[in-house]
Amino acid sequence: MSSVCHSEPCSTLSAPCCESVLQDVFGYQQFRVGQQDVIDAVNRDEDCLVIMPTGGGKSLCYQIPALLKEGVTLVISPLISLMKDQVDQLKANGVVAAYINSTMSRDDILAVFEAMQAGSVKLVYVSPERVLTHDFIDRLRDVPLAMVAVDEAHCISQWGHDFRPEYAALGLLKQSFDNLPVMALTATADETTRHDIIQRLGLSQPHEYLGSFDRPNIRYTLWEKHKPLTQIIRYIEGMRGQCGIIYCNSRKKVEQISEKLRDNGIRAEAYHAGLEHAERVHVQDAFQRDDIHVVVATVAFGMGINKPNVRFVVHFDIPRNIESYYQETGRAGRDGLPAEAVMFYDPADLAWLRRCLDEKPEGQQKDVERHKLNAMGAFAEAQTCRRQVLLHYFGEHRDEPCGNCDVCLDPPKRFNAVEVAQKALSCVYRVQQSFGITYIVEVLRGMQNQRIREHGHDKLSTYGIGRDYSHEYWVSVLRQLIHLGYLTQNISRNSVLQLTEKARPLLRAEVSLELAVPRLDNIARTMKVNKLVNRQYDKKLFAKLRKLRKAIADEEDLPPYVVFNDASLMEMAERLPTSNGDFLAVNGVGQRKLEKYGEVFLGLIRDHLLAIDEPH
Template sequence: MSSSSAAVCQPASLSASEQILRDVFGYQAFRTGQQDVIESASGGQDCLVIMPTGGGKSLCYQIPALIRDGLTLVISPLISLMKDQVDQLQANGVAAACINSTLSREAIQDTFRQMQAGEIKLVYVSPERALSRDFLERLPELPLSLLAVDEAHCISQWGHDFRPEYASLGALKQYVPDLPIMALTATADETTRQDILSRLALSEPHVYLGSFDRPNIRYTLQEKYKPMSQLIRYLGTMRGQCGIVYCNSRKRVEQITEKLCESGIRAAAYHAGMAHDERAQVQESFQRDDIHIVVATVAFGMGINKPNVRFVVHYDIPRNIESYYQETGRAGRDGLPAEAVMLYDPSDLAWLRRCLDEKADGAQKQVESHKLNAMGAFAEAQTCRRQVLLNYFGEYREEPCGNCDICLDPPKRFAALEVAQKALSCVYRVNQRFGVNHVVDVLRGMQNQRIRELGHDKLTTYGIGREHSHEFWVSILRQLIHRGYLIQSIVHSSTLQLTEKARAILRAEVALELAVPRLDIATRSAKSDKLANRHYDKKLFAKLRKLRKAIADEEDLPPYVVFNDASLMEMAEILPTSSGELLAVNGVGHRKLEKYGEAFLTLIEEHLTIGDETY
């Protein structure tokens, strides 16, 4: 199948950027903000681009790179991210390369030769490589037309992921003074944005500040009471879907991975303590859909450009909203419905605060403390989570989103004076010397050796709350802590202690309302909502995914480099039977039509024929 046979009628008025968008990348229309940035960069103007993860940042510099004469240099922080971008560009027929430590000296020299000869349009390098003496000396010899700095928030000391080598990138201007620069990131508040502009010395830049909203992601928080059971139950509702489970420690990553595997859930661990080759193998297996679930620390980060991640679970609360936003942004990059679930225990937040307290005083500690407090406020919010999240980035919304746990299942309240009196009385009766779980065991009248040894089965509060579950009482005690009736003593092993404020409750001098404990939020799968409303042939979709995996394995590529899930779903929806119809599917450009079109069209025709014969 030749590309000429795949030609379809195009409007004569298409601009150069629109023509490249369709012919090379296979998309029919730009997303909001993309075209203005592309036109500015193509004209040689500096740009600062703030777009959400999965919002199409890469096209903002890739299309100008193809419009402008010469070479575009892309600063990228991770080898895996560079390789992924280069694989996808090459699959679309674009001459692209990367220079990193995995390449031999001969291969690097050959890449430099191609760069100087104008045979490559985009080359990806790390900030360390770009600032090396050898590389800087070569810069004036290269036909450079644009510098793109990806993950630009790393430039700022006020960002959540500050990297000193990024902060030095402004020095590149000294070697190529007139080179246009584009800085791109998904997460940057006002202070960070100003720092990026200053450190890169951007001159009268076109600034695009897109919405931070990812409307396809559902944000859900569950109270953390039996986290391993909660996680296994949730993963059971997402079988066959790709997802990431984030934890705050390497030890926990390994423990959870082991438990999941014992439960018959195929998962792999990823953290910075593993050997490089082992980490690379896990990431590659995940990219290629050989494994569906990765349990990871934040080390599993910016290199993940996999579009079909359907869920991200935070087993522990992150340290700041920027990290949470970036990590949840690994889900749903293809624009299809996805879920972000966090298991929250206030004691996890207290542990992070203790860790922060051990750091030396100074501006950095102050910044981290502010960010941690904002993360805690998000977790404990009783209003639309998306509004809280967007508000943090300075984007204000009047209306609640309708796609978070608070909107879908608003907190219900009840007259809680009696249960509060029972809980507070029990804390008092055990002499304010025990933690949450022991107090709950006494309330519920549990028969265990420790209670008998302490004589707590003889207390007047023993068993007065047996009509409620363990999880119910844990939630009540946490709310009493939040409301200031109890404190957890950090210096005494998190024992519960009454405050002066509790006296009025115990004497029934005031009324009290608490939230009905949300014990098992049945996180409705994203599949049951928007995907169910799409009228596509699910059997054909499964066949197309199988064909894609076979082709990808044969070509040694991640499946989404062939086509992403959104493209396959559109094929199963519109059922193309000709080259022209297949080219109208988003994500199908001329190069991919030429390479893969015949196989996919044949499969669709066979499926339709078999379907006809069954009626």
Template sequence: MPTSQACQLESPAVSEQILQDVFGYQTFRLGQQAVIEAASDGKDCLVIMPTGGGKSLCYQIPALVRDGLTLVVSPLISLMKDQVDQLLANGVAAACINSTMSRDEMLATFQAMEQGELKLVYVSPERVMSRDFIDRLAAVPLSLLAVDEAHCISQWGHDFRPEYAALGVLKQHFADLPVMALTATADETTRQDIISRLALTDHHEHLGSFDRPNIRYTLQEKYKPMAQLNRYLSAMHGQCGIVYCNSRKRVEQITESLCKGGIRAAAYHAGLEHDERAAVQEGFQRDDIHIVVATVAFGMGINKPNVRFVVHYDIPRNIESYYQETGRAGRDGLPAEAVMFYDPSDLAWLRRCLDEKEEGAQKQVEGHKLNAMGAFAEAQTCRRQVLLNYFGEHRDEPCGNCDICLDPPKRFEALEVAQKALSCVYRVNQSFGVNHVVEVLRGMQNQRVREHGHDKLTTYGIGREHSHEFWVSILRQLVHRGFLTQSIVRSSTLQLTEKARGILRGELSLELAVPRLDTTARNAKSDKLANRQYDKKLFAKLRKLRKAIADEEDLPPYVVFNDASLMEMAESLPTSASEMLAVNGVGHRKLEKYGNVFMEVIKDHLTAGEELLY
């Protein structure tokens, strides 16, 4: 549907019609429609959706419903360009403003904005806050401000950026402009900070599930990591993936080793020249490079749907980063894997790096988050439960799709040890962290315990028969199961939840995992992808056609169609326009542009199959 038509429609079904006609999807994902309707009605919105959950549609569809221009604040040039390419491919008038543009290109974009020729413009937070840009916006009919990666606004977020924190000032300049804040990673403290800093009023809030059920989370003991990585990549031959490392030197060493072994890999880190980084990112987007070995500098701008795995060669610094980085796998909803190689000495190295930083609130935040990451790596509880619990989403049932579920640790009746642990947290007035509680439980004689009089408590020494590591594991499991919380705003102190009452009163039974004091190597390989019912030979032909078209049009292949759409074609075998429109990801514009050539390949494939039968 042309954008001018979209703006003239006023029926309640307009957003659904745009979803189908412009973007080619048949139904909304959970939560999308309510957000879109609230934004279309001019309400502020806070949208928390997992990576790949469809956040961009939450502001792109209102942009087509409402009169005027939607301004999207985005942190990376590559991310802006990718979004604009996909919008243009769907027939939507969109542009971006960034430092790579010439002065003439910028002036032409400003003119198009002022004349109402654009529906969406992407811009960086630094530029949108400049005096000159704000003055220019005064001449533009604005309909919506969308702030992507909104966790960067909060001092409690894992990626705080001062330039983001200033965005709330825009409300002073454009008081009636509805604002939508979007992110995949924000705990309760971060969410409240976003609302306050952006001055969201009477807002609609969507807190989507943080669960990505198609991703299998696996941790392996790190003993011969390069050999482990080679074995894993051999098993994933032909699939696209990312390998994350904590240092530039390691990135380069691993890339060199992989290339010598015949694997198409490329390095990416902030120390490389801009053109070199851009070439790697473009090669990966276009399937010319299968494996990117990178520091955390790589990824936020990656909107590639067919990443099948993410490997963490080193443990990340916080759960938010881990969640975002693993979330780059399986954005198309197909099975994907997240594998981490874990060595406790890597965690110790990160702690030493943190110790060297200046004291202050930011160091406290980073310390809390690093401890939570360590707890995840050493968890004896379903990894998905640990992740979801961290973001305030509690699940009672294990997921069945992580290494803990697939290779479960031994379990034991844990009511008594849980009562000891919870009672000790209570006796120290819920004012201390894990290590101090463990020291009291084990009856340790040290200055801090004596200073607070905790050697006189009834819980002092009641757990001395167990090791320090045992009690740390028990306390972490109680956090993961929702009986305890750790407050980031109170120096990671342990606090009882309402759920703990039943344990302390002996009203509940409780099983916990026997602590694995040595992490056992586990490697679970997903075979769901191989079991999907579609014609794999036809899928290969469709991918080849897609790559040829993408190269000719100078686009990433997934902008033509993503893997999920091609699999659906190889499954449903559409040979007419109506059948092709029924495929998710095929809208009217893409049908008109690409439909016939893809249907020709399908028809030829079916004809060849019939000839073989005779």
């Protein structure tokens, strides 16, 4: 992809262009796919909706324009820890940035407002709750605002997996400030959620960038729960020395697993909402600084984590929806290096979540949650490439399997499924595309129940044509047809099955189709622990660089990755830079970091090379 800046001409006589800011301030040699187009739109003062995967570079989409535009960029961020982390990283790159939150004194907050009014700060991070207060809105009227960036924008929508009423009210900003460009950013939003974000924020003909949801560096693996505590200890021991997160659905499990890991010599701590605030802060800081390697947590942990070197995320229990799963697994491998997402699955866990959902009052929100939970169950029980299932859920279709998930690495047996698929698709069509999976299976198997008789579906030609196969068999077939794009589930109509255009040639037997032979034992197998792929680099030098980075970070009271992330250190151990020019060519090294850290890092690399060359 071209990295030519379309917004500003690059000239020594003009203001810096976006490409020079990318290289000189942030230390990256070229834009990632999609970043340039979004930055161009922002520089034209257009509203934007940006969907990029976690670790895909969303922040740069507003941080670079913020440095190019006159005025202050306001960033709406959900967590104090996330604000601090972003501001620390910006300051490390020489950017004047600040945040306003409840941990600050009144004098400190007023000082930030004065800097905003004077235009001496470029980016200010603030929570949605604070933005919506009358006092804050009034103060903003005296500030030269350049734009507003709304991070974690899926929280705006009732269709999103983490709906927050205070986010939904952020449309007030558009109403209060004429011609104010607003950018909404998130990693997880299906089509319905995206539409809702645009409406609620009042975005005007926004530039929409829908990036790929694929994180090819993450390996997706499912393990059947057998002896889960033994399995988790074995897995973590195989990943010893690597940083990771284990998610559980209860505080009791969090405490139990963290204790077991410590008993086995693993530097692990628990994190959940029942702990004292000071303890939670301690665990989060220790994890950020690599003082502990594993955090065992409820979903209360993680949104504020911007740690790039998380090598694995384990779900000890199945999550409630694919959006949460995607977002949580996305905390692994943000540096682009190989990472793993492992889910431990027991159908009883899914049944328990369904019982919990059944206890909620009937209504649209419950219907949405049911649809999402069913999709999560379908992912867990998938017989096709897990990445294809995941991407399809977000409306992104891939014809080829990924080769980097357990289903691809341990493929199920396959069979000619044209006739079976025709039966299933015909049944969906005959019931007028107005019923869900369970009902379709009942009709196919010729079940005798009142609902089928009331609709007259016992008279259909498809009634009973699948009675030779079990309920589980047909559920597996239908789910595979959904995953492969022949059927879709309409969330706004109680998850009824509907045919896609892709189904037509299959119904006419004009195309071939193979499906996985349904594994009716609910994936009764356990995958072997997969070692992460290693790049070719000097591992001894890499270890020395990490040790140096940790010492500098501790001295400056920063997380190590704010100095340099693992990907930058690995590139140093590959390239072996010995001059300032060589060091600047490493991704993540900008002018400010060259000036601040170049001498000591280059000195270590030179000493390491000299030690290698010396005769023994």
